[in-house]
Amino acid sequence: MSHNWTYHNPVDIRFGGEAIATLADCIGASRHALVTYDEPFFSGLCDQLTKTAHAPEIVINDVLPNPDCRQLGAQTARLWSLPLEVEMIVAIGGGSVIDTAKVLAAGRSGFDALMAEVRKDRAPEHLSPPPLVACPTTAGTGSEVTCWATIWDGVEAAKYSLAHPDLYPRTAIVDPALMVGKSADLTRATGLDALSHALESIWNKNANPVSARHAVFAAQTILRDLPRLLSAPGDMSLRSSMAEATLSAGLAFSNTKTAIAHNISYPLTLRHGVAHGIACSFTLPTILRSLAPLGGFRDAALTEIFGTDIIAGADQLTACLRRLGVGQRFADHGIDRAEAEEIIDAAFHGQRGKNFIGTRDALVAAAQVDGLI
Ligand SMILES: NC(=O)c1ccc[n+]([C@@H]2O[C@H](COP(=O)([O-])OP(=O)(O)OC[C@H]3O[C@@H](n4cnc5c(N)ncnc54)[C@H](O)[C@@H]3O)[C@@H](O)[C@H]2O)c1
Ligand SMILES: [Fe+2]
Structure with missing residues (x-):
């Protein structure tokens, strides 16, 4: 259809x-x-x-x-x-x-x-x-x-x-x-912000096939080139590749806005001083794990990025964030379980949270499985 x-x-x-x-x-x-x-x-x-x-x-x-x-x-x-x-x-x-x-x-x-x-x-x-x-x-x-x-x-x-x-x-x-003079921390946080934009534009009620295409290119490129760039910060072709990918992520979410990962992130930045790019990306594997099949171009986009087994894809994303030194639990960012649950609940009620195509119950269940909270 x-x-x-x-x-x-x-x-x-x-x-x-x-x-x-x-x-x-x-x-x-x-x-x-x-x-x-x-x-x-x-x-x-x-x-x-x-x-x-x-x-x-x-x-x-x-x-x-x-x-x-x-x-x-x-x-x-x-x-x-x-x-x-x-x-x-x-x-x-x-x-x-x-x-x-x-x-x-x-x-x-x-x-x-x-x-x-x-x-x-x-x-x-x-x-x-x-x-x-x-x-x-x-x-x-x-x-x-x-x-x-x-x-x-x-x-x-x-x-x-x-x-x-x-x-x-x-x-x-x-x-x-x-962008060559960016520190390693800034390169990592800003690259992960863009990865979050790309993925958030896919698990989003406002997604469309063109935004999804920009998002696939962006996510694939960031997952491949951000770790390489962090090992070779002066490499201009990798800087260029990341600039193009983050621009594409921008073109993707310019039409969809962000979703649940971003809405979860704001209290982390406001109350705990966590950099925006880290706050909006450490939840990405759990969110991916929580998704029921989305169907249509959204599923096709996630499959292009993560393969047909989304759970295995979530595991790869977890491993990638771990290699980049990003803490995978709320506790790693100074947030206890009660506050984490409050933040997740509030995030589903906010405007960006309503763009998210998944559900609170599935996200909380996935969070318990992978130790996010
Ligand atoms: N409007 C949007 O679509 C959108 C999307 C995502 C995030 N944001 C907002 O953007 C802000 C975060 O922006 P950001 O992550 O780009 O960082 P930033 O603009 O906050 O800059 C952070 C630090 O990086 C340094 N810096 C920037 N470029 C540098 C360079 N080339 N070399 C060395 N140092 C450099 C700056 O000196 C600054 O102190 C947040 O407020 C976030 O909410 C907006
Ligand atoms: Fe962002």
Whole structure:
């Protein structure tokens, strides 16, 4: 039986070892803001850019990992109080930088009003954001091809999603050369975040055959090349392969959003400081183990990645995460059984949890079998 589906992604993608050289061209004569981190590598990149493109009106470089709403409020006020409004926002950095750029763009008509909508889980209206150019330096969140941003509230221990179709970047410049300086921990966490995006887009109610194809390529490539890259961090062809795979994972979940692994992850990051990529990936083998046959293109996609025996595939995934040094139990991340059960229950009630195609009971049963909780 055939079913109807749609796939959409409007981002103009420029990929390759010298893609960043096209940034000046993208900016053209636009008055722009540059968003990045306050670190020597990034200041150096920005200085180089300023030699070829005209200078930004403002540099916002106080971006910290997991952007917090208080900081975002202050940054938005700084940007939109300039005498002449910027016409473009350029982000050079990882997911935290690209997400910050999206919030800045969306905050044009006031950050507090925007946050009020976001806190109610409503899509904000009348945004008219300036165009975004996203240059990811991690591989990666895929934020360069999605229309949403994660906003963290450290004080209230809450996580929100800003999502709006006008927040797709106009252009994504994916240059693996920008990713060579990542530490082993950052390479591992960001690569596993993308593996989670790929798999979460498959066991997802919103999946479609095109998102599944991107996800299969992404998962196969990450499982093959992430361990190799960690042994050979300077290998440009492996950096490039991971950049392409994480971009594909982004294209996959740009149409589906994430699912249960991500919803389980947020309290781990908020309450226990676990890196996003680790928090959203250590549960993947258990989730895979918990799935009843899904049928259709979803099963075909999982079979392409893990073979026909999904339980054996889950075992391989467990072994792969173990080799990468990722703790497979909640306890490895400082979470006791009672809290783990509470987190799983809450995750099924959240928005992302509802995208998941499996069930709570099956997941809890699998978690007991493989010692996750
Ligand atoms: N919008 C989306 O679609 C989406 C998807 C997944 C995750 N996210 C969000 O993205 C954030 C995580 O982003 P991230 O994992 O890319 O990391 P990040 O942007 O938080 O950066 C983490 C650290 O890595 C360093 N770093 C980044 N690139 C580097 C490089 N090339 N060389 C050396 N150091 C580098 C930075 O200095 C920073 O301190 C989280 O807030 C998460 O919620 C968003
Ligand atoms: Fe993620």
